[in-house]
Amino acid sequence: MYFAALLARTEDGWKASDTELDDVETLSDLADLAREASTDDDTVLVLIEQEDAWFGVVRLDGEDDPRIYVSDAAAAARSSYGEILLTDELLGRxxxxxxxxxxxxxxxxxxxxxxxxxxxxxxxxxxxxxxxxxVPHGPVGDAEVLDDLGVTEKELRALSGDAVGEIAEALGASDVLETVR
Incomplete structure (x- = not known):
C-alpha cells in the first residue's frame, strides 16, 4: 500500500494535502503537481512511502530542479511510483x-x-x-535534502517503518499530515 502527500511550507507553517499519483508519469509531472501546491515559490516536499519497503522525498524550492532521495532504489524500482523518482541521472546512468x-x-x-x-x-x-x-540496493539521491529543515543525513538514512510520519514530526508538520492520512 502506498501513501503520498505534499507538504508545502507557507508563512503560517506547513500545509498538507494528499496527492493522487495516478496521472503522474514522469518526475516533471510530479514537479508540476508539487509546484501547484506552492504559494510564492515556497518549499514543497513530496513524500511517498510504500509500507516498510521504501520511501522517497522530492523537494522543490521555487523553480529549482527537484532534489530527490530514495531510501531503497531496488525496492522502489519494482514500484510504478518509485520508477518516477529513479531517473537516469539519479542512478548515474x-x-x-x-x-x-x-x-x-x-x-x-x-x-x-x-x-x-x-x-x-x-x-x-x-x-x-x-x-x-x-539498480543499487539501498539509498540513492541527495541525503542532505532535509538538512536545513531539521532532518540530518544520518537521521534520514536511519528512518524505517513510518518514515513519512517521522519526517513530518521532525518538521513540526505531523498534525497537518495526519489530516490527509
Missing part, C-alpha cells in the same frame, strides 16, 4: 544509452558474439546483463 559500450556485455564481448565461458559447467560467464540495468 547514461540517459542516451547510445554508447558503444552498450553493445558490450560485462565480459567485454559484443552482443551476438559467443561467450566462451557460457558453456562452462560452473556458469562462469559474466555477461548476464548490462551495467546500466543494475
Amino acid at each position: 547514461d540517459p542516451d544509452g547510445d554508447d558503444d559500450l552498450d553493445a558490450l556485455d560485462l565480459d567485454g564481448t559484443e552482443d551476438g558474439e559467443p561467450d566462451e565461458d557460457a558453456d562452462d559447467e560452473e556458469g562462469g560467464g559474466a555477461g548476464t546483463g548490462t551495467a546500466d540495468s543494475a
Whole structure:
C-alpha cells in the first residue's frame, strides 16, 4: 500500500494535502503537481512511502530542479511510483544509452558474439546483463535534502517503518499530515 502527500511550507507553517499519483508519469509531472501546491515559490516536499519497503522525498524550492532521495532504489524500482523518482541521472546512468559500450556485455564481448565461458559447467560467464540495468540496493539521491529543515543525513538514512510520519514530526508538520492520512 502506498501513501503520498505534499507538504508545502507557507508563512503560517506547513500545509498538507494528499496527492493522487495516478496521472503522474514522469518526475516533471510530479514537479508540476508539487509546484501547484506552492504559494510564492515556497518549499514543497513530496513524500511517498510504500509500507516498510521504501520511501522517497522530492523537494522543490521555487523553480529549482527537484532534489530527490530514495531510501531503497531496488525496492522502489519494482514500484510504478518509485520508477518516477529513479531517473537516469539519479542512478548515474547514461540517459542516451547510445554508447558503444552498450553493445558490450560485462565480459567485454559484443552482443551476438559467443561467450566462451557460457558453456562452462560452473556458469562462469559474466555477461548476464548490462551495467546500466543494475539498480543499487539501498539509498540513492541527495541525503542532505532535509538538512536545513531539521532532518540530518544520518537521521534520514536511519528512518524505517513510518518514515513519512517521522519526517513530518521532525518538521513540526505531523498534525497537518495526519489530516490527509
